[in-house]
Every structure is written in structure tokens, then in C-alpha cells.
Amino acid sequence: xxxxxxxxxxxxxxxxxxxxxxxxxxxxxxxxxxxxxxxxxxxxxxxxxxxxxxxxxxxxxxxxxxxxxxxxxxxxxxxxxxxxxxxxxxxxxxxxxxxxxxxxxxxxxxxxxxxxxxxxxxxxxxxxxxxxxxxxxxxxxxxxxxxxxxxxxxxxxxxxxxxxxxxxxxxxxxxxxxxxxxxxxxxxxxxxxxxxxxxxxxxxxxxxxxxxxxxxxxxxxxxxxxxxxxxxxxxxxxxxxxxxxxxxxxxxxxxxxxxxxxxxxxxxxxxxxxxxxxxxxxxxxxxxxxxxxxxxxxxxxxxxxxxxxxxxxxxxxxxxxxxxxxxxxxxxxxxxxxxxxxxxxxxxxxxxxxxxxxxxxxxxxxxxxxxxxxxxxxxxxxxxxxxxxxxxxxxxxxxxxxxxxxxxxxxxxxxxxxxxxxxxxxxxxxxxxxxxxxxxxxxxxxxxxxxxxxxxxxxxxxxxxxxxxxxxxxxxxxxxxxxxxxxxxxxxxxxxxxxxxxxxxxxxxxxxxxxxxxxxxxxxxxxxxxxxxxxxxxxxxxxxxxxxxxxxxxxxxxxxxxxxxxxxxxxxxxxxxxxxxxxxxxxxxxxxxxxxxxxxxxxxxxxxxxxxxxxxxxxxxxxxxxxxxxxxxxxxxxxxxxxxxxxxxxxxxxxxxxxxxxxxxxxxxxxxxxxxxxxxxxxxxxxxxxxxxxxxxxxxxxxxx
Numbered sequence: 001x002x003x004x005x006x007x008x009x010x011x012x013x014x015x016x017x018x019x020x021x022x023x024x025x026x027x028x029x030x031x032x033x034x035x036x037x038x039x040x041x042x043x044x045x046x047x048x049x050x051x052x053x054x055x056x057x058x059x060x061x062x063x064x065x066x067x068x069x070x071x072x073x074x075x076x077x078x079x080x081x082x083x084x085x086x087x088x089x090x091x092x093x094x095x096x097x098x099x100x101x102x103x104x105x106x107x108x109x110x111x112x113x114x115x116x117x118x119x120x121x122x123x124x125x126x127x128x129x130x131x132x133x134x135x136x137x138x139x140x141x142x143x144x145x146x147x148x149x150x151x152x153x154x155x156x157x158x159x160x161x162x163x164x165x166x167x168x169x170x171x172x173x174x175x176x177x178x179x180x181x182x183x184x185x186x187x188x189x190x191x192x193x194x195x196x197x198x199x200x201x202x203x204x205x206x207x208x209x210x211x212x213x214x215x216x217x218x219x220x221x222x223x224x225x226x227x228x229x230x231x232x233x234x235x236x237x238x239x240x241x242x243x244x245x246x247x248x249x250x251x252x253x254x255x256x257x258x259x260x261x262x263x264x265x266x267x268x269x270x271x272x273x274x275x276x277x278x279x280x281x282x283x284x285x286x287x288x289x290x291x292x293x294x295x296x297x298x299x300x301x302x303x304x305x306x307x308x309x310x311x312x313x314x315x316x317x318x319x320x321x322x323x324x325x326x327x328x329x330x331x332x333x334x335x336x337x338x339x340x341x342x343x344x345x346x347x348x349x350x351x352x353x354x355x356x357x358x359x360x361x362x363x364x365x366x367x368x369x370x371x372x373x374x375x376x377x378x379x380x381x382x383x384x385x386x387x388x389x390x391x392x393x394x395x396x397x398x399x400x401x402x403x404x405x406x407x408x409x410x411x412x413x414x415x416x417x418x419x420x421x422x423x424x425x426x427x428x429x430x431x432x433x434x435x436x437x438x439x440x441x442x443x444x445x446x447x448x449x450x451x452x453x454x455x456x457x458x459x460x461x462x463x464x465x466x467x468x469x470x471x472x473x474x475x476x477x478x479x480x481x482x483x484x485x486x487x488x489x490x491x492x493x494x495x496x497x498x499x500x501x502x503x504x505x506x507x508x509x510x511x512x513x514x515x516x517x518x519x520x521x522x523x524x525x526x527x528x529x530x531x532x533x534x535x536x537x538x539x540x541x542x543x544x545x546x547x548x549x550x551x552x553x554x555x556x557x558x559x560x561x562x563x564x565x566x567x568x569x570x571x572x573x574x575x576x577x578x579x580x581x582x583x584x585x586x587x588x589x590x591x592x593x594x595x596x597x598x599x600x601x602x603x604x605x606x607x608x609x610x611x612x613x614x615x616x617x618x619x620x621x622x623x624x625x626x627x628x629x630x631x632x633x634x635x636x637x638x639x640x641x642x643x644x645x646x647x648x649x650x651x652x653x654x655x656x657x658x659x660x661x662x663x664x665x666x667x668x669x670x671x672x673x674x675x676x677x678x679x680x681x682x683x684x685x686x687x688x689x690x691x692x693x694x695x696x697x698x699x700x701x702x703x704x705x
Contacts, residue, residue, distance in 0.1 A: 039385065215239065262456065500676070541559070542588065603621075
């Protein structure tokens with residue numbers, strides 16, 4: 001979802017204990033009264049144009065940071081959803097006097113940082129370079145020059161991120177979850193799509209800037225090695241001519257929680273884990289007594305190593321971590337409890353989520369839980385005061401929310417006043433397992449039937465549209481574990497027949513056998529940098545892949561058909577075990593030609609929709625079953641369209657999805673000329689620009705050191 005103004009309050013209590021003359025170890029020591037914290041007061045002033053400025057002088061380091069926050073209501077973007085974010089990024093792509101390259105060069109020359117966003121900008125540098133930094137910052141702020149070329153780049157990057165998100169279970173959960181909780185017609189829930197990105201024009205971006213980048217809704221924090229007098233002189237010089245303007249203040253209906261709990265499934269047929277989100281909207285305003293109590297209650301429920309964590313991870317081993325959040329917001333907040341769990345225990349994990357949500361309401365926290373939470377908050381709060389930016393943020397929040405001047409000075413006292421009864425009361429009010437969306441992104445054929453006990457099932461696609469139950473899920477109760485055919489198209493077929501159809505589709509075994517070696521050159525763009533990849537293969541199963549960045553070798557993977565090595569950052573290592581076996585079995589010229597000789601076992605698991613088209617799903621496994629991967633072959637054409645492998649990541653098993661397409665004939669054989677691969681939150685698209693066949697590659701090209 002889009003930026004939501006969610007403010008994480010710095011909540012704390014100072015856990016000091018008083019020692020009595022006679023120590024009774026059978027009782028917890030009493031807490032001393034929380035002190036009033038001396039929160040530094042910034043120097044503040046307001047320019048004639050309405051810009052509110054807060055200066056925090058800190059001479060520990062010879063640096064100064066400037067942080068601008070624009071405080072306007074969220075924007076409903078409609079059929080051009082995504083333009084606000086793009087406009088914020090576009091501001092950093094050049095001014096009327098400097099191109100992006102010139103701007104980057106000047107910023108780099110003084111060792112500075114300068115970034116923009118839809119809600120402001122941030123800049124920092126050494127004190128001696130501050131005049132130059134302020135000049136550059138003012139130029140970006142007051143004279144942005146939006147160009148079609150830079151807009152096209154940003155649109156391409158955003159569409160690439162959207163495409164990648166469709167294969168990322170966590171991204172799907174966040175995206176669809178926001179639509180469920182807030183609704184598509186609310187700023188926090190409306191989705192951007194490829195189409196809405198395509199609709200964005202330069203005029204849309206200019207209009208956003210002209211409407212919302214106004215000083216009268218701005219808060220400027222100047223923090224570092226600078227006196228208030230120096231700051232005022234500079235701010236007036238560089239920002240004094242910034243023109244104020246009327247900024248819209250729309251209102252929106254408050255989203256409602258469902259009348260009864262709903263179970264929503266987003267089918268991810270290749271998923272090996274389920275992403276579970278239990279969530280709903282809440283009305284919880286920031287910086288109120290209620291939000292303070294709610295933060296403590298949530299930390300007891302779903303903070304680090306709290307009840308959810310201890311239950312689902314430590315006690316039952318369902319997940320690497322289970323957490324919750326209860327966020328406050330001026331418009332509408334949200335409760336959300338999350339975990340990533342194995343498919344087999346999805347329903348059990350949901351049951352434990354619901355048990356813990358009910359338990360936080362039915363009983364008071366223990367004295368140990370409450371004391372530990374307060375002490376942790378106290379430490380975090382006090383530690384945050386060491387950062388001068390915190391003082392500026394406190395001052396801005398005090399002004400934005402019309403708080404008492406001593407609000408943060410007395411914050412620890414407010415935390416200290418929270419009792420176990422307060423925690424139970426706010427949990428009873430805000431924790432609503434009976435009115436929640438239980439959303440699971442996972443393999444519907446394995447999880448749907450077991451989730452029915454929590455409520456009626458609804459199915460959504462990755463774009464947040466309600467859909468019919470997948471056939472695989474609908475028939476799961478009557479089927480054996482594993483994939484189930486979603487159509488009659490797999491009837492009568494075998495895995496070998498699907499593979500043979502693919503080999504025929506790309507040219508036939510006779511044509512394939514005439515190719516002794518193959519060199520494919522590809523390019524891609526990552527974060528504005530062009531990268532080149534060269535893949536070589538030689539019969540029967542020798543292969544190499546070299547990645548070049550800025551003309552230099554960044555990574556190299558080589559297989560001589562028996563061993564595999566990887567070189568990165570000048571260090572070479574020989575791969576072993578499953579990692580090496582995966583390369584040996586699935587790389588090479590045309591791996592399917594050698595599956596039988598290599599002992600690969602292939603199983604047809606049915607069909608699935610891949611980008612709207614039926615595809616055969618063929619699972620492959622090494623002879624010992626240690627290495628597995630899944631290929632998807634288009635039912636109509638027989639061509640391979642996708643490969644999914646599963647690797648071990650920090651949060652358990654993680655999918656890697658590679659999509660191939662744009663097949664073109666080279667020497668009588670069809671070679672895919674577009675490869676798309678998920679790379680974190682982004683999708684990397686490789687475009688083939690050259691294919692060489694039978695050039696006499698030598699065995700030395702595939703030497704493993």
C-alpha cells in the first residue's frame with residue numbers, strides 16, 4: 001500500500017527499582033516513579049510563506065542535515081494510481097538549470113546526500129559544504145524539470161517492480177491485504193497496476209508538484225553543527241521565495257472491519273509456504289492515551305519474542321517468526337498479525353493466531369510481561385534521545401498534532417501509568433478475531449479445505465480481484481496430495497510426452513543434436529545500471545555464465561559436466577552437494593535431452609494458469625530426490641514458459657521464479673529471447689541481443705579451477 005502516515009510512537013517507561021531495607025525475594029521489586037525527561041527544545045520560527053522551521057544545534061560532528069516534511073492528506077489517485085510516488089522520484093531527476101547527471105556530479109563532489117519523495121526531501125553534508133548543499137536543495141525544490149525521458153524510466157522501473165511482486169508471496173500478501181482492509185477506493189488500499197502506470201503523464205506529475213509542494217504545509221528540520229541564527233539566514237535565503245498555495249484536504253469514509261471473520265485465499269500453486277495475515281482496520285488516533293495503551297498491548301502480543309513468537313516458533317516450530325502490529329493513523333489504522341508457515345501446518349498456525357488474539361482479551365498480562373515491555377520501551381525511548389533528529393521529530397509532531405508542549409517530556413509517566421487492566425481493556429476494544437480477514441497466500445490445493453473451519457472461503461487473484469475457487473482447490477478434498485489438474489488438458493498425458501512435445505516445439509531432437517555449442521549474450525538494467533550476461537553451453541552438459549557490471553566481471557559460474565565452481569569478488573569456490581547437482585542437471589545445452597541418462601525423474605502434476613494460459617506442470621527430481629525443480633510448458637504451443645526452484649533463505653524455503661518467452665528461430669532451433677527473473681522486490685528482465693551457434697567452443701572455456 002501507499003505511504004500512510006503511520007507513526008510509531010516512542011513509548012517507554014523507566015524501569016528503576018527501589019531497594020527496601022529488608023529484601024523479600026518472593027515479591028517483585030516495586031518500580032520507582034517514572035521521571036520527567038528533559039527533552040531538548042529546538043529553536044523554531046515560521047517564514048512569511050508559512051514554512052515552519054525547527055533547528056536543533058548539535059556540534060558533535062561537523063555535519064548538517066535538512067529534512068522537509070509536507071503534511072497533506074493522502075491522495076486518491078484513481079486510474080493513474082502510482083503517479084504521486086513517481087512524481088516524488090521525478091523531482092530528483094534534474095532541474096531547469098542542471099541535468100540529472102550534473103546534479104549527481106555536484107552532489108557527489110561535496111560528498112553530500114540529496115533525495116526526494118512525495119512527502120518532502122532530505123539532504124545532508126559536511127558543515128563546510130552547507131552553502132552549496134542549500135543551493136542544490138533549493139534548486140531541486142523550487143525548479144524541478146520533469147522530462148519525458150526520465151518519466152519513462154521511472155514508469156519502466158515501477159512496472160518491473162509490479163511484475164516481480166506478482167511472483168513474491170509477501171508482496172502479494174501486502175498488496176491484496178491493503179485492498180481488503182481499506183478498500184480499492186481508499187488512498188491506503190487503491191492498487192497501482194501496469195495500466196495505471198501507463199496512464200501517467202508529465203502533466204500529472206507537474207500538477208502534483210504545483211499543488212502539494214507548498215511551504216504552508218511544510219515542516220523543515222535543520223539538525224547538526226549550525227546555530228539557530230545561521231540556520232535562519234540560510235533558510236530565509238534559499239526557501240523564502242517559495243510560494244505558498246492552497247492544498248486540498250479531502251475526507252474519506254472510514255473502512256469497516258468485516259461483520260464476521262472471512263477467510264481469503266490467494267492461490268500461489270507453486271508455494272512451499274503460506275503467508276498468513278490476520279488483519280482489519282481500526283480507529284486509533286496517534287499520540288493519545290489509547291494509542292499508548294494499544295502499543296503496550298500489541299508488544300505483549302506480537303513484539304519480538306512475545307506471545308505469538310513464543311507460541312508459533314518456540315513452542316510449535318511452525319515458523320521463523322510471528323509478529324503483530326497495531327498502528328495508529330489520522331485517517332484509519334490497522335491491526336495485523338503475520339507469519340510465514342509450512343503448508344502442512346497452515347490451519348494449525350491460524351488456530352494459534354486466533355487463540356492468542358482471544359487470550360490477550362480474556363486475561364490481564366502477567367506482571368513480568370508488563371514490566372519487561374515497559375522496560376524495553378524505556379530503553380528504546382531513552383536511546384532515541386541521543387539522536388538530535390529525534391528532538392526535531394518530537395517538535396514537528398507536537399506542532400502537527402497540536403500536542404501539549406510537555407507531551408514528550410512526560411511520555412515515560414504516561415507509559416508508567418498503564419496498568420494490566422488498561423492493557424486488557426484496550427485489547428478487548430481493539431483486538432477483534434471475530435471481525436478479521438484471515439488472508440493466506442499459498443497453495444490452495446493443500447490449504448483451502450483445512451481453512452474452512454475458520455469461516456467461508458473467498459478467493460482473490462494477485463490484483464485483489466475476487467475469483468472463483470481454483471479447480472485444484474475445489475477438488476483437493478477428493479484428491480491425493482500434490483497438484484491436481486485444473487482442466488482436462490492433462491488427461492492421458494505423461495511427463496515424458498510433455499517433455500517430448502517441448503523438444504519438438506523448439507525444433508525437434510534431430511535439429512537439437514546438430515548443435516554442439518551455444519553462446520547467448522544478454523543485457524539487463526538494474527537500478528539504472530546496464531549489466532551484461534553471457535551464457536555458454538557445450539554438449540553434452542558443460543555450461544558457464546558470466547555477469548559483467550561496468551565492463552568488469554562481477555560473477556562467474558562454470559561447470560565441466562562433473563564439477564561446478566563459482567567466482568565472485570575475485571574468490572573462487574567449488575560447489576558441492578545440492579547446489580552443484582542443481583547446476584549439473586538443469587544447465588547445459590538442452591537439459592531435457594539428457595534427463596533419462598542423468599536419472600532425472602519427472603512427474604506430470606496437472607496444469608495451471610501461467611499469465612492466463614494453461615501450462616503443464618512437470619516436477620523434476622534427481623535420482624536421489626535431493627534436488628527438485630518444476631517446469632511449466634504451455635499446453636497450446638508446448639514451449640517452456642516458467643521454471644520454479646526452491647532454495648533455503650533466511651526466512652525458510654524461498655522460491656525463485658524464472659519466466660521465458662519471445663522465442664525466435666536460430667539455426668533451426670527456437671531460443672527464448674526474453675528471460676524474467678525475480679530479484680528481491682524487483683524483477684530482472686534479460687534481453688537476448690546475440691546468439692552464436694557451433695562456434696567451436698573449447699573445453700578450456702569450461703575449466704573448473
